[in-house]
Amino acid sequence: xxxxxxxxxxxxxxxxxxxxxxxxxxxxxxxxxxxxxxxxxxxxxxxxxxxxxxxxxxxxxxxxxxxxxxxxxxxxxxxxxxxxxxxxxxxxxxxxxxxxxxxxxxxxxxxxxxxxxxxxxxxxxxxxxxxxxxxxxxxxxxxxxxxxxxxxxxxxxxxxxxxxxxxxxxxxxxxxxxxxxxxxxxxxxxxxxxxxxxxxxxxxxxxxxxxxxxxxxxxxxxxxxxxxxxxxxxxxxxxxxxxxxxxxxxxxxxxxxxxxxxxxxxxxxxxxxxxxxxxxxxxxxxxxxxxxxxxxxxxxxxxxxxxxxxxxxxxxxxxxxxxxxxxxxxxxxxxxxxxxxxxxxxxxxxxxxxxxxxxxxxxxxxxxxxxxxxxxxxxxxxxxxxx
Amino acid sequence: xxxxxxxxxxxxxxxxxxxxxxxxxxxxxxxxxxxxxxxxxxxxxxxxxxxxxxxxxxxxxxxxxxxxxxxxxxxxxxxxxxxxxxxxxxxxxxxxxxxxx
Numbered sequence: 001x002x003x004x005x006x007x008x009x010x011x012x013x014x015x016x017x018x019x020x021x022x023x024x025x026x027x028x029x030x031x032x033x034x035x036x037x038x039x040x041x042x043x044x045x046x047x048x049x050x051x052x053x054x055x056x057x058x059x060x061x062x063x064x065x066x067x068x069x070x071x072x073x074x075x076x077x078x079x080x081x082x083x084x085x086x087x088x089x090x091x092x093x094x095x096x097x098x099x100x101x102x103x104x105x106x107x108x109x110x111x112x113x114x115x116x117x118x119x120x121x122x123x124x125x126x127x128x129x130x131x132x133x134x135x136x137x138x139x140x141x142x143x144x145x146x147x148x149x150x151x152x153x154x155x156x157x158x159x160x161x162x163x164x165x166x167x168x169x170x171x172x173x174x175x176x177x178x179x180x181x182x183x184x185x186x187x188x189x190x191x192x193x194x195x196x197x198x199x200x201x202x203x204x205x206x207x208x209x210x211x212x213x214x215x216x217x218x219x220x221x222x223x224x225x226x227x228x229x230x231x232x233x234x235x236x237x238x239x240x241x242x243x244x245x246x247x248x249x250x251x252x253x254x255x256x257x258x259x260x261x262x263x264x265x266x267x268x269x270x271x272x273x274x275x276x277x278x279x280x281x282x283x284x285x286x287x288x289x290x291x292x293x294x295x296x297x298x299x300x301x302x303x304x305x306x307x308x309x310x311x312x313x314x315x316x317x318x319x320x321x322x323x324x325x326x327x328x329x330x331x332x333x334x335x336x337x338x339x340x341x342x343x344x345x346x347x348x349x350x351x352x353x354x355x356x357x358x359x360x361x362x363x364x365x366x367x368x369x370x371x372x373x374x375x376x377x378x379x380x381x382x383x384x385x386x387x
Numbered sequence: 388x389x390x391x392x393x394x395x396x397x398x399x400x401x402x403x404x405x406x407x408x409x410x411x412x413x414x415x416x417x418x419x420x421x422x423x424x425x426x427x428x429x430x431x432x433x434x435x436x437x438x439x440x441x442x443x444x445x446x447x448x449x450x451x452x453x454x455x456x457x458x459x460x461x462x463x464x465x466x467x468x469x470x471x472x473x474x475x476x477x478x479x480x481x482x483x484x485x486x487x488x
Contacts, residue, residue: 192454217478225482226481227478227479242437242449243475245477245478
């Protein structure tokens with residue numbers, strides 16, 4: 001039994017932060033969202049180029065992602081800003097947020113009669129929510145409430161030999177305590193999918209893993225080009241990774257070797273049952289991390305080789321590297337340096353403890369480097385064309 | 388004990404990862420499973436890159452983590468640097484899909 005201090009939500013989830021996001025339903029509300037977040041200290045702007053003129057599968061995915069952020073365990077309440085009538089409907093989103101017991105507000109720029117009135121309404125709704133959130137106190141809760149997000153970034157050949165092992169060690173420690181963990185990036189299973197399927201808890205999950213991998217291989221082949229350069233990326237290749245298979249086999253080390261509970265679609269909620277989950281996503285970090293955040297992971301471990309700015313506004317990201325020199329080259333992109341376990345006298349168990357200790361501090365409120373520096377990206381994966 | 392800065396992951400791997408700079412002409416000992424393999428390095432190899440532990444003829448599988456990471460696109464000799472210039476992937480090959488379509 002290990003406790004942490006978190007924020008209680010009326011839907012039963014427990015947050016490690018108490019954020020108020022302002023969410024654009026379409027790009028035409030982005031500027032209002034950004035300006036309101038500049039005025040209201042501590043509000044989190046969520047902006048994107050989607051939510052209008054999309055086909056239905058993309059509409060569902062965009063909506064599911066935005067709702068996932070608005071009702072995330074780390075979210076106190078959310079303000080939704082629409083431009084006019086959108087296929088991703090602002091009022092509907094605000095109602096769905098309210099159903100979880102969170103405060104929500106819906107602003108429509110056209111209904112408010114213009115951008116300036118819309119901005120004022122957005123600032124007023126957000127200001128009130130941020131003040132109310134700041135009055136809430138952290139309470140002790142068991143860490144079994146937590147979901148551990150896992151993603152790699154700027155991988156190199158050190159990743160699969162060192163930092164991914166520490167990441168897996170910490171993730172399985174949380175699962176052993178009754179929590180959940182999730183990793184994604186389906187194209188980065190290429191070459192390792194059979195071993196991954198063997199870890200599935202049943203045949204259905206095993207088949208799902210193989211089908212999703214096959215689907216991605218088909219999608220990539222349909223382009224008519226070799227994927228090398230996109231996967232592995234040029235920086236992966238500089239770091240010694242030769243093929244997508246090599247990158248994938250190293251990448252899978254970060255999931256450990258325990259059973260795979262289930263596979264969920266992009267931005268779907270991670271089930272409550274304790275265990276290791278997979279979310280279907282591309283290997284593009286900004287998109288995979290955005291999906292995992294929408295799924296409700298409380299924090300994200302970015303296991304990196306060369307260092308990366310990859311981070312998220314709602315899910316604090318902790319960056320771990322095992323590449324000696326990365327911490328020196330890119331200090332703002334290294335929260336935990338465990339390279340001594342690769343080139344020095346330290347063990348992987350030591351590296352796992354280093355990461356675990358940092359996680360425990362972060363879930364209790366310590367800010368990560370990307371939080372302090374205000375760095376984050378938000379990119380929803382898209383399926384089909386705009387219309 | 389082999390050089391701890393040259394890592395072969397599984398006993399059937401035919402490449403190993405250098406976690407230090409390797410110099411053309413040096414002879415290294417690599418622990419592979421329970422055995423040791425001695426290889427003369429035939430070119431400078433950068434940190435994080437791979438060397439061949441044995442000759443890998445063109446078309447043969449390159450093994451790391453005990454699994455395929457692709458195939459040799461030309462004959463590779465023991466001690467050579469192994470990377471994109473002599474290894475091709477079996478996945479995401481839209482270029483090949485078009486040729487066979």
